[in-house]
Amino acid sequence: MIDSRMAAVMNFVREGNRVADIGADHGYLAIELIKSGRASKVIATEKNIGPFEILGKNISDSGFENFIEVRLGDGLKILSAGEVDTICIAGMGGALIAKILDDAPEVVQAARQVIIQPMNVAKKIREWLTENNWTIVDEDLAESTGIIYEIICAEKNSPKKIFKRESSPLSKKFLTQRLEKLQRVLAEMSKSESARTSEKFSATLAEISAISCKLSAVS
Numbered sequence: 001m002i003d004s005r006m007a008a009v010m011n012f013v014r015e016g017n018r019v020a021d022i023g024a025d026h027g028y029l030a031i032e033l034i035k036s037g038r039a040s041k042v043i044a045t046e047k048n049i050g051p052f053e054i055l056g057k058n059i060s061d062s063g064f065e066n067f068i069e070v071r072l073g074d075g076l077k078i079l080s081a082g083e084v085d086t087i088c089i090a091g092m093g094g095a096l097i098a099k100i101l102d103d104a105p106e107v108v109q110a111a112r113q114v115i116i117q118p119m120n121v122a123k124k125i126r127e128w129l130t131e132n133n134w135t136i137v138d139e140d141l142a143e144s145t146g147i148i149y150e151i152i153c154a155e156k157n158s159p160k161k162i163f164k165r166e167s168s169p170l171s172k173k174f175l176t177q178r179l180e181k182l183q184r185v186l187a188e189m190s191k192s193e194s195a196r197t198s199e200k201f202s203a204t205l206a207e208i209s210a211i212s213c214k215l216s217a218v219s
């Protein structure tokens with residue numbers, strides 16, 4: 001029922017945890033978390049009424065209403081501190097995810113695990129987690145309908161592991177796609193004098209160089 005992107009999110013959830021799935025939409029992750037026995041309870045939330053109604057119906061059809069609670073509202077603001085151990089936020093832009101985390105500091109602080117699958121600016125999420133005293137303990141890559149997604153898992157007081165993504169068969173493909181994208185961005189910026197002297201230009205060059213090094217190490 002769930003694709004490899006959602007399976008990668010689910011695989012990071014610690015056994016038996018109480019999970020919040022923020023922006024649950026169809027609710028497939030919540031259902032699979034309970035069906036597989038990985039989570040003991042899920043709070044599945046939606047901000048928008050359309051997806052919320054579908055979510056409610058899918059949870060009711062699954063027969064897991066006793067284990068999955070659905071809530072309508074904005075991000076983590078509709079949770080109380082200590083209600084969940086794991087926070088999952090998948091399928092949203094990095095800036096929105098960072099805002100959702102920023103808007104509910106007590107709920108985030110009381111959790112023990114945060115699993116994020118951003119649709120863009122994954123770097124922003126890594127910075128947010130580090131600045132807020134979370135340790136990124138692992139990362140993974142998952143391919144679904146031709147797109148490679150990044151999944152980031154952070155915990156409190158856990159040692160950093162060797163990243164799953166580094167041994168992932170998708171690693172080289174992901175780096176190659178990212179390098180090609182950055183090279184297109186750099187070529188576009190090179191056309192303008194002001195863009196060539198910008199911070200973004202230097203950052204893009206630095207990332208191209210870092211990715212090229214990584215790629216030559218895996219080739």
Ligand SMILES: C[S@@+](CC[C@H](N)C(=O)[O-])C[C@H]1O[C@@H](n2cnc3c(N)ncnc32)[C@H](O)[C@@H]1O
Pocket residue numbers: 022023024025026045046047048051073074075076089090091092100
């Ligand atoms: C693209 S869907 C991703 C659904 C699912 N998490 C997944 O990964 O397949 C994003 C969902 O987040 C919901 N959403 C957007 N902003 C939200 C917020 N601040 N709080 C809760 N849900 C939100 C949207 O209504 C939408 O259903």
